[in-house]
Amino acid sequence: MARSLASNRIASARLQLLDGTVPTGVLPEPIERSWSRCISTGLPADMAMRIEPLPHQALSEICESNARLLHQAQPEMENLHAQIAGTQNMVILTDAQGTILHALGNPTFVSKAERVALQPGVSWCEENTGTNAIGTALVEQTPVMVMGEEHYFARNAFLNCSAAPILDPYGKIIGVLDISGDHRQPQAHTLALVRMSAQMIENRLFTAEFPRDITLHFHTRPEFVGTLWEGIAVFSPVGKLLAINKNAQRLLGLNLHEPLTGTEFGKLFDSTLEALLDLQYRTGSRYQTLRTSQGNPLYAKIEADVPPSTRKPTGNNSAKNKLAESAVLEAPLDTLNTGDPQLTRAISALKKIAGRDIAILIEGETGTGKELLAKAIHASGPRHKGPFVAINCASIPEGLIEAELFGYEDGAFTGAKRSGARGKIMQAHGGTLFLDEIGDMPMALQARLLRVLQERELTPLGSPKSLPVDIAVISATNHQLKSLVESSRFREDLYYRLNGLRIVLPPLRDRDDLSALAEQILDEESRTSVKLDRETLALFKRHPWPGNIRQLRNVLRTALAFIDDDAVVYPHHLPEDFLDELRTASTSDFPDLPQPSLPTAEGQLIRRAIAEHHGNITIAAKHLGISRATLYRKVKRLGIG
Ligand SMILES: Nc1ncnc2c1ncn2[C@@H]1O[C@H](COP(=O)(O)OP(=O)(O)OP(=O)(O)O)[C@@H](O)[C@H]1O
Numbered sequence: 001m002a003r004s005l006a007s008n009r010i011a012s013a014r015l016q017l018l019d020g021t022v023p024t025g026v027l028p029e030p031i032e033r034s035w036s037r038c039i040s041t042g043l044p045a046d047m048a049m050r051i052e053p054l055p056h057q058a059l060s061e062i063c064e065s066n067a068r069l070l071h072q073a074q075p076e077m078e079n080l081h082a083q084i085a086g087t088q089n090m091v092i093l094t095d096a097q098g099t100i101l102h103a104l105g106n107p108t109f110v111s112k113a114e115r116v117a118l119q120p121g122v123s124w125c126e127e128n129t130g131t132n133a134i135g136t137a138l139v140e141q142t143p144v145m146v147m148g149e150e151h152y153f154a155r156n157a158f159l160n161c162s163a164a165p166i167l168d169p170y171g172k173i174i175g176v177l178d179i180s181g182d183h184r185q186p187q188a189h190t191l192a193l194v195r196m197s198a199q200m201i202e203n204r205l206f207t208a209e210f211p212r213d214i215t216l217h218f219h220t221r222p223e224f225v226g227t228l229w230e231g232i233a234v235f236s237p238v239g240k241l242l243a244i245n246k247n248a249q250r251l252l253g254l255n256l257h258e259p260l261t262g263t264e265f266g267k268l269f270d271s272t273l274e275a276l277l278d279l280q281y282r283t284g285s286r287y288q289t290l291r292t293s294q295g296n297p298l299y300a301k302i303e304a305d306v307p308p309s310t311r312k313p314t315g316n317n318s319a320k321n322k323l324a325e326s327a328v329l330e331a332p333l334d335t336l337n338t339g340d341p342q343l344t345r346a347i348s349a350l351k352k353i354a355g356r357d358i359a360i361l362i363e364g365e366t367g368t369g370k371e372l373l374a375k376a377i378h379a380s381g382p383r384h385k386g387p388f389v390a391i392n393c394a395s396i397p398e399g400l401i402e403a404e405l406f407g408y409e410d411g412a413f414t415g416a417k418r419s420g421a422r423g424k425i426m427q428a429h430g431g432t433l434f435l436d437e438i439g440d441m442p443m444a445l446q447a448r449l450l451r452v453l454q455e456r457e458l459t460p461l462g463s464p465k466s467l468p469v470d471i472a473v474i475s476a477t478n479h480q481l482k483s484l485v486e487s488s489r490f491r492e493d494l495y496y497r498l499n500g501l502r503i504v505l506p507p508l509r510d511r512d513d514l515s516a517l518a519e520q521i522l523d524e525e526s527r528t529s530v531k532l533d534r535e536t537l538a539l540f541k542r543h544p545w546p547g548n549i550r551q552l553r554n555v556l557r558t559a560l561a562f563i564d565d566d567a568v569v570y571p572h573h574l575p576e577d578f579l580d581e582l583r584t585a586s587t588s589d590f591p592d593l594p595q596p597s598l599p600t601a602e603g604q605l606i607r608r609a610i611a612e613h614h615g616n617i618t619i620a621a622k623h624l625g626i627s628r629a630t631l632y633r634k635v636k637r638l639g640i641g
Contacts, residue, residue, distance in 0.1 A: 010149045017045045017152075030140050031150045034131040037139070038152045043130055045152055053121035054099065063102075063120075066095050069166065069175050070102060072204040076197045077104050079607050080179070083193070089181030090118055096174050098125035098135045109182040110158055117156070118180060129153065133161030134176045141165060141173060143198075145191045148183035158183055162191040164198035169206045169234070169243035170261065177201065192561045199228050199247075200608070206245060210234040213242055214273065218290075218300035220251060221524070223550075223623075225287075225301050228608070239265035239273035250527075252292050268293060277304060285389075285427070333380045336373060338520055339513035346503045355382045359453070359498050361438075362476040364505030367550030367625055370476035371436060373505065378432040383472055386431025391424045394437035395619070402445055406452075408461035425458055428471045438475040438498065439484050446491045453497050473498065508545040508552060515540075521553050522569075526560055530567045539571055543582050551578075551625035577626050577634060606634055 013026045022035045038045070054062070063070060073093050081091045081104040090105035100120045107115045116122070126135030130152025137144040143164035149157045163178035177198045179190050207215070214235045219225050231248030235241055241263040244254075252268055254260065265273040270291040279288055286302050333347050350360070360377060362370045371390065378388045391404065407423030425433055435441070441449070452458045453473065457466040475498045484490035508514065515537055522530045532540075545551055559573040571579075609620040621631040 007149075014045075014149055014154075027150060028145075030136060030142070030144050031131060031146065034126060034136045034139065035152060037126065038130045041127065043127075043152065045130070045154070047153065051116045051122055053116065053119055054123075055121075059121040062095060062099060066101055066175065068205070068208070069093070069095070069201075072208060073166070073175070073177065073201045074102070076200045076204070077102065077177070080177075080193065080197045081105060082607075084179065084181075087181065088185055089179050089190075092118065092134070092178040092180055094124060094134050094176045094178065096138070096172075096176075097123065098129075098138055098176065099123045101175070114158055129156070132156055132159075133163035133180070134178050137163040137165050137176055137178075138173065143191055143195045160185065160190075162194045164191075164195045166198050166201050166205075167246065169202075169209045169245070171244075171246075189562055196228055196561065202245060203228065203230070203232065206232050206234070206243065210242065213237075214277075215303040216300050217303070218248070218251065218298045220296065220298055222287075222299040225299055231298075233268070235265055235273055241265070241268070251298065253294060253296075266293075269298075270295060276300075276302065280304070333373075333376045336369070336376055338516040340506065340511045342504075342506050343511075343513075346505075349501060350377055350503065351380070353501055354380060357472050358500035359472075360474045361481065361499045361502045362474065362505060363480060363502065364476075364478070365507045365546075365548055366478050366622060367548035368505040368507060369549050370505060371434065373503070374432070374434045374474040374476060377474060378434075378472070381432075381472070383431050387428055388432050388434065389424050389428035390434040390436055392436045394440035401442065402448070403461055405445065406448065406458055406460055408463075423458070423460060425452060425469055425471065426460075426467065429469050430471075432472045432474060435473065435475040435498075437477060439477040439479040439481055439490060441490075443489075443491070446494045450491065450494045450497060453494075508548040509543070514552075517549065518552060518556065521549075521556050522560075525553070525557055526567075528567060530560065530563065530569060533568050533570045535571050536569050536574065539574070539582060543578065546581070546627045546630075547622075547625035550622075554625040577624075577630050580633070581626075581630060606631065610635070 009026055013023050016023050017035060017039075020039060022032055022039060024032065026032075027035065053059070070093070077091045077093060084091070084105070088109035090103055090107055092100055092104075093102045094100050100118070100122050103118055103120060107118050110118070123129065124132050124134035126132070126139050129135055131146060132151055133144050133146040136146060143162070145160075145162045147160045151157050151159065151161075159180050160183045161178055161180040163176050165173045166175045166177055168174045177194055179194050181190075214237065216233045216235070217225050217230045218233075219227075219230050224230055229247060231245060231251040233241060233244045233248045241260055244260055249255075249260070254268075265271075265276075269276075270293055276288060276290060280286060280302050288300050288302060290298055290300055292298060333350060337344055337347050353360075354377075360374075362373055364370050374390075375388055378384060393401065403423065405423050405425055407426055435449075452469065455466075456470065457468045459466045481490055481495055481499070485492050485495045508517075511517065515532070518532055518537070518540065522532070540552075547554070555575060555578045556569070558575040559569045562573045563569055606620070606624065609623045610617070613619040613623060617631055617635075618628055621628045624631065626634075
């Protein structure tokens with residue numbers, strides 16, 4: 001019904017178009033503007049267009065001058081193509097003039113004559129081809145979707161197209177990524193997919209452009225650093241901005257159209273580049289926290305070609321102190337209290353012992369927020385100006401964990417850095433050491449750790465001297481540590497040392513505050529106010545949530561990419577994995593669950609997560625907030641090799 005109303009509206013709009021006028025308020029705004037532009041340039045809407053691809057030589061020259069774009073776009077196009085394989089769609093890349101450089105997919109959905117339009121060398125600029133996603137995205141400088149008869153020329157009505165401009169690191173449009181397909185297919189998620197892939201290409205262009213400068217990857221949430229949503233800014237060694245991506249401009253609250261090149265680091269952040277690099281040098285960590293010039297917290301990964309060991313700390317103490325103060329930015333304990341009674345009790349117990357250096361042990365399933373809680377405890381206590389140093393005992397190879405924790409002296413073992421290294425325990429001096437997945441710490445190290453905790457001093461590998469160390473210890477585990485003690489896999493004496501106060505974080509399925517938690521996450525994830533539909537909340541309440549709050553965050557983040565103008569998350573916005581898990585968990589309760597529809601943005605995220613974690617499915621699954629089994633199933637279904 002809605003469909004036929006829409007097609008009646010567009011049919012009558014087309015009749016007016018043939019009379020040379022554009023109806024107002026009938027078409028989406030970018031289409032209306034584009035039709036008006038086409039009319040004002042005298043393009044006749046009923047013109048019988050001839051498609052003339054560029055001759056081979058001219059196309060080769062254009063491809064050569066766009067080699068950088070082609071090189072960085074190709075892998076993302078292949079990813080995208082793998083996801084839409086089997087649907088009637090093509091992935092297309094054009095240059096900044098709208099000329100097709102590369103197209104993937106077999107356009108069997110169109111006639112031979114129409115196929116010509118989708119091949120390399122054909123121009124889709126608005127001036128020649130009228131309203132179309134590629135040309136209109138170039139003029140509007142924003143992602144655009146053009147459906148069937150919204151195309152200015154009737155001969156292009158066989159297509160539904162979604163296109164997003166691709167910007168170079170200096171903010172200039174250098175091309176367009178587009179998915180074009182059969183106009184009879186639903187296109188609900190295509191624009192989001194294209195937008196995400198264009199962003200990935202932009203991030204690749206960034207990294208490739210500045211291999212030898214100082215690059216900051218940052219976000220307001222630590223887990224977003226290194227993802228599609230991260231902000232990237234590149235600085236010269238003297239702290240002048242060389243380039244910045246759109247995400248970074250948004251995160252820093254900057255005007256997207258203002259020229260920014262040359263801006264001083266200190267104008268964008270509440271610190272100097274020198275101080276940040278010093279902090280990296282002193283802590284030995286590329287991951288640092290800092291604030292925007294308006295005081296908003298950010299998490300950053302620093303990529304500097306200057307090896308930290310060759311840098312000397314500057315004597316600029318005020319800048320250093322300013323940064324050290326801003327190094328702890330976690331939410332205080334109260335913000336984690338969203339109304340679950342078990343958590344309320346835990347937070348009240350934690351407040352009572354604040355500042356008493358009682359070792360805290362946090363138990364809870366994966367993704368229940370153990371690390372977030374540890375950071376909040378640190379931020380709420382008297383050590384909050386000191387460092388918070390986290391170490392994941394499960395992810396460091398057994399042979400390296402000792403050196404990581406205790407540090408080593410110059411030449412302690414082959415392959416060690418000549419200058420030696422401070423271990424994580426020493427890095428946490430004056431602050432908090434967070435031992436994540438403590439249950440996986442090898443037995444031999446448990447004895448050494450126990451000694452440090454008892455004697456409050458440590459001896460680096462290869463050193464004859466002990467050094468005093470002042471740390472608060474918080475540990476966390478997905479297991480019940482007591483049962484590891486009972487099966488002799490964890491030392492009892494260490495267990496009691498670590499367990500001054502035991503906090504058990506409830507799994508999400510048992511929490512009473514799911515709705516409040518989801519709202520809080522939506523507030524954090526979205527710049528505008530977004531609501532959960534009643535049915536969505538009902539589905540949430542029935543879901544087993546094996547990935548807990550991490551999974552909830554990922555589900556909401558994906559859904560946000562797909563929501564419509566009414567800013568409400570409906571069940572059909574939810575990702576496939578979530579619905580799959582729900583179907584498995586409650587087949588009879590929800591016969592109306594949205595049916596699977598490939599492609600979704602999930603495939604994209606999964607590929608990225610697997611690549612980023614070098615094929616490690618366990619860590620990729622954790623990063624995505626889904627179980628290993630679900631990830632394997634998904635990988636198989638999407639044919640991700
Ligand atoms: N109370 C909360 N409010 C909002 N987001 C939360 C909350 N607790 C956890 N999260 C989010 O869930 C994700 C996982 O949190 P965290 O890393 O602290 O969990 P964890 O229990 O330490 O996980 P793991 O055991 O797998 O290391 C993060 O994205 C975090 O931001």
